[in-house]
Amino acid sequence: MAAKLSTQVYKGSRDFYPEDMRLREWMFARISTVLESFGFEKIDSSLIEPIEVYLAKTSEEIVNQQIYSFIDRGDRKVAIRPEMTPTVARMVSGRLRELTKPVRWYSIPNLWRYERPGKGRLREHWQLNADILSARDEFMADLEIIQLAAELMFSFGANKNDFKIYISHRGILNNVLGNILKLPENQWANISRIIDKIEKISKDEFNTLLKNELLDDSQMNSLMNYLHTDLDFIQTQHEKIGESASYLLKLMQMMKEIGLSDVVVYRPSIVRGFDYYTGVVFEVFDTHEENRRSLFGGGRYNNLAGAFTNESVNAAGFGMGDVTFTEFLKLHNLLPDLKRKTQIYIAGFGNEIEIKNIFSLASRLRKQGFIVELSSGDAKIKKQFEEANAKRIPVVLLQGEDELKVNAIQIKLMESGEQSTVPLQDLESALRTILNC
């Protein structure tokens, strides 16, 4: 006998058996409902892009260490998408003239990164991407994107104590680095990436990384001070940190006005890993003591389409991964118990006249909108009841010779065991009453 292949799924990815898939479909449907209630339209694109699409703006860590790239049979270097934003930039650039602005797009693509699989981190995950592109008023778009992130959380049953949206502004950080720490612009990206790690690494590691960037003690102090400031600092240091300060203050004020002051909180250490952010940045954090981590985030990135077009495209958006989000829902007891959808099982004795009858009956019921599974052959009736039971199908239909003679059918309710016989022509109405549909 030949050696058998492993039935394990490829490392870091997942098999979605029906119960897993029901959950995924439930989650994606709810996400779509919320996004569409804001007027966002769903898009998708190719799984594969030329590698150049990612070289411009995706972080070096991803491109050098994590991207799934290869040479195709036509000798083109290509990659499986590690993120969706460059594709969105490509698509919007390709139709910039025709599209009615602002463009509100969302997508839920699967993304691939070669990571060491761990809690909340897999190689394949699905990610909601929501973007407002080419808005007339960036402020209103920023407001809407953050409101959307909050509504998304609420729509899954999270309450205002379950999460916080920490918010900052790249412009403020850049001004602090340039005008207070007096660092040259070519160091800002590196320092920003280090700050982005502050919640994930120890204080010592953090300090070492900063020292490697040759920050002196005074600069270190200034930076640590800044990272622990609140909105007062921004108000008082206004002239050193420029117009991004007043922008953020106005945004925080408006968050209060539209009822989000309980969840939206200023936090200067919010940076976001990607280099392409240019303005407001935010991260949604779980507040549960076992899971104080970032669930997802986003912000404003106004230059991303620049790789594809000379026209300017302003943009704000966020990306939310399914793995991290599912863990959040699980921890907060917000996952539903989703049952198999089948309502009716038609049992049978396996002779040919009956095969004809049960196939025809199934067709008739399906046309009326019922979800009907057929017995798959001549097992003992007891075994068929066991099958219906194992599949948690609530109703079993059975037409023995006695019923057949008088054009009737037996209905058995699996939970109570209750049985009744109804005339065939009354079957649909009897089923609607039983199934409450």
Next chain:
Amino acid sequence: MAAKLSTQVYKGSRDFYPEDMRLREWMFARISTVLESFGFEKIDSSLIEPIEVYLAKTSEEIVNQQIYSFIDRGDRKVAIRPEMTPTVARMVSGRLRELTKPVRWYSIPNLWRYERPGKGRLREHWQLNADILSARDEFMADLEIIQLAAELMFSFGANKNDFKIYISHRGILNNVLGNILKLPENQWANISRIIDKIEKISKDEFNTLLKNELLDDSQMNSLMNYLHTDLDFIQTQHEKIGESASYLLKLMQMMKEIGLSDVVVYRPSIVRGFDYYTGVVFEVFDTHEENRRSLFGGGRYNNLAGAFTNESVNAAGFGMGDVTFTEFLKLHNLLPDLKRKTQIYIAGFGNEIEIKNIFSLASRLRKQGFIVELSSGDAKIKKQFEEANAKRIPVVLLQGEDELKVNAIQIKLMESGEQSTVPLQDLESALRTILNC
């Protein structure tokens, strides 16, 4: 200015802009409704599988010339899935003991093959896969799978003249090749693959391919005769072609009994490209004179799980690609005109009090289930009406100072231009009447 990257999507794949995506989502939702009405449950899995999963059973043409394979960063040879069936076999094998049989699974994965893009053929396509696994009665499973294929066609509005389901049986062909042509078993797969091409290549090419297999004139004649036989042949040659003949006759009889004799037709040249079929095979053909081609097909493959498990798993299923199917729907005028979903556009003048008002109003309406898009800032009102018009949003709301003072709001119907003012507290009921929802 740096050279810009192309906005073209990777060759042979597609961008799905909102209008394309609406169509795709509509199609997939309808497919899901039909599949679920038969009790099929949706599954999915990893996009990437170890290459071994495909080496066993996928056709050599695909593995050698069309598969997207590469070495991952962990030095494993992997492939982007070119078909879903091996993954289904892997998944069912992995949980064979726990699963309640029969297993009815469907999936709509994206699949990748390095093909020369052309009509109905792309490198990335989505494919419905439907399978009944481990049925107690293979005959009933075959019947159900073919009934499902027919119901799927009907559910999209196709009528019985728009398509035919051509059906045959691998066992009959194997018996003809072995017992009538007296060919050794190791030639059967090659000859079958040639027969599978009969509709796609010229008669001369077809004959040349057969001659390359060293068929003599008498064998050629016998084969051509067989390929033009009807059910009578099977009835009369019964002993030479064995039990698969009576199986097919019984299946055709039952198709008649369940009302499918208009669409299900015996055709001996139906083979299917993959080597793994073991019994009934079928293809759904478009009957339109501009598109007489196979739309999709399937059949019985009882050995596929053999690569993963020693337990036997019988299986019947089919795969239907979205590209070919969309062309069918287009040609038969079965594609709907799907509009953008947004119902309400809230216009604004852009001052801060108003921003607060329109964000709050939008929230209130969304909570009531309305789909609401906000103006994105301080453009002239005329421009905002133009935006709503371009987006085909039927209703615009506007609250000027006059309305604000008396807690009222203006409703403008974009199609008729009709305007009215209603008290804010009556807004939802007015909108429900207007939008008929």
